[in-house]
Amino acid sequence: MLDWLKSPILTFQEFVTLAGRASLNVFRRPFYGQDLFLQMDTIGVGSLPITVLIGFFSGVIMALQMSRALSQYGATGQVGQITAITLVREMGPVLTALLIAGRNASGIASELGSMKVSEQIDAMRALGTDPVKKLVTPRLLAMCVTLPLLTIIADFVGIVGGYIVAVPLLRLTTGSQYWNNAWRSLEYNDIAQGLIKPLLFAFIIALVGCLYGMRTSGGTQGVGRATTQAVVVASVWIFVITALITRIFVNL
Amino acid sequence: MARNEAKERRCILKFEDVSLQFDQADPVLDKVSFEIWSGETRIILGAAGSGKTVMMKIALGLLKASSGRVSVMGQDVTNFDERQWYEVRSHIGVLFQEGGLFDSLTIEENVAYPLLNQARFMTDGKKPTLDTVRPDVQEALNFVELGNTLNKFPSELSGGMRRRVGIARGSVADPDLFLYDSPTAGLDPITANTIIALLIKDREMRNTTAAIITHRFQDGHLLANFRYNPEKDRLERLPANSPLRERTKFMVMKEGRLVFEGPEAELDASVDPYISKFSMHPAQNPERKVS
Numbered sequence A: 001m002l003d004w005l006k007s008p009i010l011t012f013q014e015f016v017t018l019a020g021r022a023s024l025n026v027f028r029r030p031f032y033g034q035d036l037f038l039q040m041d042t043i044g045v046g047s048l049p050i051t052v053l054i055g056f057f058s059g060v061i062m063a064l065q066m067s068r069a070l071s072q073y074g075a076t077g078q079v080g081q082i083t084a085i086t087l088v089r090e091m092g093p094v095l096t097a098l099l100i101a102g103r104n105a106s107g108i109a110s111e112l113g114s115m116k117v118s119e120q121i122d123a124m125r126a127l128g129t130d131p132v133k134k135l136v137t138p139r140l141l142a143m144c145v146t147l148p149l150l151t152i153i154a155d156f157v158g159i160v161g162g163y164i165v166a167v168p169l170l171r172l173t174t175g176s177q178y179w180n181n182a183w184r185s186l187e188y189n190d191i192a193q194g195l196i197k198p199l200l201f202a203f204i205i206a207l208v209g210c211l212y213g214m215r216t217s218g219g220t221q222g223v224g225r226a227t228t229q230a231v232v233v234a235s236v237w238i239f240v241i242t243a244l245i246t247r248i249f250v251n252l
Numbered sequence B: 001m002a003r004n005e006a007k008e009r010r011c012i013l014k015f016e017d018v019s020l021q022f023d024q025a026d027p028v029l030d031k032v033s034f035e036i037w038s039g040e041t042r043i044i045l046g047a048a049g050s051g052k053t054v055m056m057k058i059a060l061g062l063l064k065a066s067s068g069r070v071s072v073m074g075q076d077v078t079n080f081d082e083r084q085w086y087e088v089r090s091h092i093g094v095l096f097q098e099g100g101l102f103d104s105l106t107i108e109e110n111v112a113y114p115l116l117n118q119a120r121f122m123t124d125g126k127k128p129t130l131d132t133v134r135p136d137v138q139e140a141l142n143f144v145e146l147g148n149t150l151n152k153f154p155s156e157l158s159g160g161m162r163r164r165v166g167i168a169r170g171s172v173a174d175p176d177l178f179l180y181d182s183p184t185a186g187l188d189p190i191t192a193n194t195i196i197a198l199l200i201k202d203r204e205m206r207n208t209t210a211a212i213i214t215h216r217f218q219d220g221h222l223l224a225n226f227r228y229n230p231e232k233d234r235l236e237r238l239p240a241n242s243p244l245r246e247r248t249k250f251m252v253m254k255e256g257r258l259v260f261e262g263p264e265a266e267l268d269a270s271v272d273p274y275i276s277k278f279s280m281h282p283a284q285n286p287e288r289k290v291s
């Protein structure tokens, strides 16, 4: 029983240590600005097309699904409100985070994993650089900046997708009513949880990717294993965190 | 000159009963003790998994010993933290078994890396730039005869060339101790001999202290019996009574234990079945030619 618990507890402990060291490094010299911009480019700009695509279709699907349910109650005019709230509160952050976990937690884990097995991480330490500062901190920072931005974009594109279904396609409501409805339904509460979530997800995705990458052992096979684990663990945590935060905000 | 060296003789690396254990498994290193003195060339032999790489990583502070004491250049580093280790490591050159070249950087950036990142090369807290260190980088690459690969990436080079870039990167900061982990592993005999010739040349030109992990007994034999002649730019065999033969010592690792330490003659004379597997048998042509 204790043995069974030992490994996850140790992993969690490593995670907390890494989180602490990576965050403290944000305020310590030297800064690796170039690495930061490179990461923002791969994570942010690189994920933009797929985020827009997924965001758009989640709005489209939501509006399509809602159109049937709402028409039963004769409330088709509310479609803008429902789309906006679900997207901003839940779907936007979670879908974007899952997407980025699949795309970048794996990318980070495999990159750092291959660096680990080819002894590049050891070489960094041997040649005077702290791998946490040089590799983890820029990825963490880049993720914390880009994931919330990507989420906002996904939310917006999703609402546009909902509009296209609700107004020109199904004529559930008028354009101005849709936008009015969507805009006014959003409270500070929704926006707050819509931004806190991606920030926490960014932490999880970047650090889980880095942790599993840096712990890689056992050659190329180990890199594959680390990559898979990173995506699975990050995705599970995304759901756990989103449930926790939603619970907190529902009570507010 | 020899007298001068003798005066400066100091202990570069010292292990005292160093053990290392991962989890509950058998110890990976078991009470290993040895000393490497300045000017010495130490050949570390041993089967795969006998703990050679682990030993090297402990000497670099990349792994922490579970027990025992480690001293580097007269400093007891056993309880050093990572920050203190950076200073120690900046005096040690290293060639990793898996290469450890940064594959996102060019050859020039790779070789310049220690000069750009080690605190001891900073002036007023400012890093030198690639331009200011270029002469040193160029010289280190010229030494390994790769002076025209500055803008290539590691993936564009052959295995032997990458090994040589690793040597250039390890030596560019003029280290007091050079650790080579399997510099000839996986190379053809000709390339392997070229690499060993480089190590011999480096030893002659800079009087480096070096520890060399290898599987090939030829490597040790060459290092023990040859010197570089700068006038003729070639290797030549040391006379039988040369005191320079004394500076090459061998050690053999077996399952985490140090089972042999001594000069080549003693290694060759060993009748232990494990140890003698690493010695140069007379039947195997000791007069092998070097590059």
Ligand SMILES: Nc1ncnc2c1ncn2[C@@H]1O[C@H](COP(=O)(O)OP(=O)(O)OP(=O)(O)O)[C@@H](O)[C@H]1O
Pocket (backbone or CB within 6 Å): A217, B022, B028, B046, B047, B048, B049, B050, B051, B052, B053, B054, B055, B097
């Ligand atoms: N991080 C680690 N965790 C657990 N065990 C390890 C770790 N690193 C090395 N080992 C174990 O330590 C032992 C010695 O490994 P080491 O890499 O030092 O061997 P080696 O002598 O360098 O072998 P080779 O000649 O194949 O390079 C091996 O059994 C290896 O499995």
Ligand SMILES: [Mg+2]
Pocket (backbone or CB within 6 Å): B052, B053, B054, B097, B181
């Ligand atoms: Mg090894």
